[in-house]
Amino acid sequence: MAYELYYWDGLQGRGEFVRLALEEAQAPYIDVARGHKKSGQGQAAMTSVLNSKTEPHIPFAPPFLKDGDLIISQTANILLYLGPRLGLSPDSDLRYVVHGLQLTIADMVTEVHDTHHPIASGQYYEEQKAPAKARATDFLAHRLPKFMHYFERVLAQNPHGDAHLVGAALTYVDLSMFQLIEGLHYAFPRATARFAAQYPRLAALRTAVAARPDIAAYLASERRLPFNETGIFRHYAELDVPAP
Structure with missing residues (x-):
C-alpha cells in the first residue's frame, strides 16, 4: 500500500521535508490534497480527517501521514517513523x-x-x-x-x-x-x-x-x-x- 501524505496544496511547507524522504527512497505515496476529488482525494479529504468525529487519533494539523490505519503527525515524528522503513536512519541508537x-x-x-x-x-x-x-x-x-x-x-x-x-x-x-x-x-x-x-x-x-x-x-x-x-x-x- 502507498503511504498517504496529507499537506496543504500549493506550497512546500513542512510537508516538503517528508516528500524528500519518500522521493529519495522511491517509496510509493499519494500526496492526498493534490489529488482529484473524484478519486476520493483533494483538500476536502484532508480536512475530513482533521474534522473527524470518529477517528480516535486525529492530528492537530498537517502534515500527517497515513500508513494503513495508523496516522502519524508532526514532521519530525513522521520522519522518525519512516526513517527505518525507508533505509534513511541508522540501525542503532x-x-x-x-x-x-x-x-x-x-x-x-x-x-x-x-x-x-x-x-x-x-x-x-x-x-x-x-x-x-x-x-x-x-x-x-x-x-x-x-x-x-x-x-x-x-x-x-x-x-x-x-x-x-x-x-x-x-x-x-x-x-x-x-x-x-x-x-x-x-x-x-x-x-x-x-x-x-x-x-x-x-x-x-x-x-x-x-x-x-x-x-x-x-x-x-x-x-x-x-x-x-x-x-x-x-x-x-x-x-x-x-x-x-
Missing part, C-alpha cells in the same frame, strides 16, 4: 541523534516563519511589516549564524567524515538540511550570498543532496512545488538584510 537534529531543524523553521509573521499567524504579513522587519533583522544577524555554525560543527565532528550529519550514510536529516538551506537561499538571497564561504561543509552537503539521482529527478519534476509567498520560506526584499 544513533536514530535518536538524527531525530534530535531534525527537531533542531524544526526549531529553526519556526523561527524562519516568524520573520514574516512575528505577531499573529492569522494576520497578513502586510499587517505586521514593521515588527517583521525587526524580527528578520535579528534572525539574520544572530539566530541564523548560531544555527548554521552549530550544524557546520556537527558535520565537522562526525567521526565518519563530513559528508553526512550522522554516521557514514545518508539519513533523512541530510535531506531536511538540504531543504532548510534551499529555503533560506530563496527567502534571503542577499543575506545568504556568502553562505558557501561561511559554511563550506553545509554548502557541500546541499550540492551533494541535489545531485542524488532520485532527488535531482524530483527537483526537475512537476511534483516539486516552487517556493512562494504562501509557504514558510517567503522572499520579501525588505526583510532580506545583507549579512555583515
Whole structure:
C-alpha cells in the first residue's frame, strides 16, 4: 500500500521535508490534497480527517501521514517513523541523534516563519511589516549564524567524515538540511550570498543532496512545488538584510 501524505496544496511547507524522504527512497505515496476529488482525494479529504468525529487519533494539523490505519503527525515524528522503513536512519541508537537534529531543524523553521509573521499567524504579513522587519533583522544577524555554525560543527565532528550529519550514510536529516538551506537561499538571497564561504561543509552537503539521482529527478519534476509567498520560506526584499 502507498503511504498517504496529507499537506496543504500549493506550497512546500513542512510537508516538503517528508516528500524528500519518500522521493529519495522511491517509496510509493499519494500526496492526498493534490489529488482529484473524484478519486476520493483533494483538500476536502484532508480536512475530513482533521474534522473527524470518529477517528480516535486525529492530528492537530498537517502534515500527517497515513500508513494503513495508523496516522502519524508532526514532521519530525513522521520522519522518525519512516526513517527505518525507508533505509534513511541508522540501525542503532544513533536514530535518536538524527531525530534530535531534525527537531533542531524544526526549531529553526519556526523561527524562519516568524520573520514574516512575528505577531499573529492569522494576520497578513502586510499587517505586521514593521515588527517583521525587526524580527528578520535579528534572525539574520544572530539566530541564523548560531544555527548554521552549530550544524557546520556537527558535520565537522562526525567521526565518519563530513559528508553526512550522522554516521557514514545518508539519513533523512541530510535531506531536511538540504531543504532548510534551499529555503533560506530563496527567502534571503542577499543575506545568504556568502553562505558557501561561511559554511563550506553545509554548502557541500546541499550540492551533494541535489545531485542524488532520485532527488535531482524530483527537483526537475512537476511534483516539486516552487517556493512562494504562501509557504514558510517567503522572499520579501525588505526583510532580506545583507549579512555583515
